[in-house]
Amino acid sequence: MRILVVTSQFPIAGEPNRGRPLLQTISALSRLADVRVVSPVAMYPAWARPNSYLFRAPDATTRQVDGCEVTYAPYPAVPLLSRPLNGWLCGRAVGRAIAGFAPDVMLSYWLYPDAYGAMLAARRAGVPLVSGARGSDLRVRDQVSRLLTRPVLSASRRLLVVSDDLGNVAVERYDMDPERIRVIPNGCDASIFHPASRAEARRELGIASEAQLIAYVGRLVPEKGLNELLDAVQSLSGACPQLELAMIGDGPMRSEIAERLQAEPRLRVHMAGAQAPAEVARWMAAANLVTLPSYSEGHPNVLVEALACGRAVVATDVGGIPEVVDDGCGILVRPRDAAALAHALTRALDRDWDEKALSRRFSRDWNAVASDTLQACKEAVGETRRALRADVRDADVRAADAQGAEAAHRVSSVHS
Incomplete structure (x- = not known):
């Protein structure tokens, strides 16, 4: 399976540990499938650069990060002013970055603007979208982001959340179908994190x-x-x-x-x-x-x-x-x-x-997280293909009905 991952929550020059749980998930996932990563990077004017993270421009357009091939996709942004357009701008940047890679599914972490942009790119590519929510991207406070998050959840064949609490938020605030939600808690690398003196x-x-x-x-x-x-x-x-x-x-x-x-x-x-x-x-x-x-x-x-x-x-x-x-x-x-x-x-x-x-309380590793993530992607692809087959059958039935009606009309015309 070919999976295109779209997320800004990934190591960048200014924050080498940014999005470490996602990096570990995607690194393990790349051993199970053909995975490419596109990391959208909002490029703010120097005079309007926000204080939300320590910004440095990516030191390379494409590079390897823990075995993952990552393409950094910059797009222009201005705090607050461009927020309603950031999803579209992100989608345009993602579209340019994926040239030559034909994914079976888009997997996007961070609902707006990342998954919104992935949603637009997925529609153009004719593939399903699987979205992942991390926390504050579901509990958004501003009205614009909340409004633009809703279509992302509606378009997502699966929504991956790290806790039951986040799943409940998706259902209660966005009317998300519980059947499309998969709770996949984070893992832990026991080779690094274990009791020590x-x-x-x-x-x-x-x-x-x-x-x-x-x-x-x-x-x-x-x-x-x-x-x-x-x-x-x-x-x-x-x-x-x-x-x-x-x-x-x-x-x-x-x-x-x-x-x-x-x-x-x-x-x-x-x-x-x-x-x-x-x-x-x-x-x-x-x-x-x-x-x-x-x-x-x-x-x-x-x-x-x-x-x-x-x-x-x-x-x-x-x-x-x-x-x-x-x-x-x-x-x-x-x-x-x-x-x-x-x-x-x-x-x-x-x-x-x-x-x-x-x-001993936690023994779940990142391979288990990757396996659950791949299963959700397979479900989304299978569901999409079944829906396409159903659409083709419906179209064939409608065509047959139309042909039958036309034939009946001709027979009726002859007898009259």
Whole structure:
């Protein structure tokens, strides 16, 4: 099967770890099918560049990323002003990028504008569309994106979501047919994320043995609850002088956080920057616990990886997080509540967690994710072909009926 993947949630020059779960899914999928990737890249004028990600133009139009052939497809955009047109602009860029590749199915992650553009390209190519939602692309807040997401879901033969919660959102907000929804949770690479010596990891990273280390892994953006996290750590630092926070990742808040740390020297924070998966696992091994105080999430892979490393988690009770975290492996708190977060962090640090039990909670690998994804694509292709055959049969019946009516009319004319 030939699968064209369309997604902007893929490594780019400014964010080499962008879309890592999708990269792992697609890399495994490429071992099961003939896969090409087109990654649309919004090109903003320098004066209007948004703060949502660290932008750098792609260093090559086409390159290999973990065994996947990726074509970066730039299209012009202006924040807010071009939003109603971004899906069409994205579709035009995708159409140019797929010349010479005749897919059986289009698989697109991120509903607008990526999957909207893929929808237009799929129609031109006469192939079915399978869409994948990650979280905030279903829980869109602006009216324009919400309006333009609806036709994507209507056109999708299958919708892939990472949690039951997201499936419910698709049904309740967009009237999506539940029969077309497939829940495919993220996997975990057990060769990287597994229990390891905390003492050894701390020696390698230069962390004191007596430190109470909390790790955050993800983009440095306000929506991840980082202001609340810093407030919580600051409120605890007086009573717990051994408390330290490691922030592994990069993003628009980096300079803002650095300024805050200069103004508040009691905050002991390690700004580790974006790291490769093996280094992320090392930081998790060094930590006492991992936290993710986001305002919204789908099925956050960082929590699966933390548990695979035998580390308990403190996270917000939003989206698909409760499908990953329960009382046996962590503590859930309300979002946007620094006091509740501080209390949960204290409780988690005081509790004696069973590392081996935590590490056994998830055993699903990326090959299983890829297999489920391929099955959904096969379903979409089979369903489309059956519908085409039915249309041909209906057309043949209509033609036969028309011919019969014409013949009857001629006979009637002769007798009259």
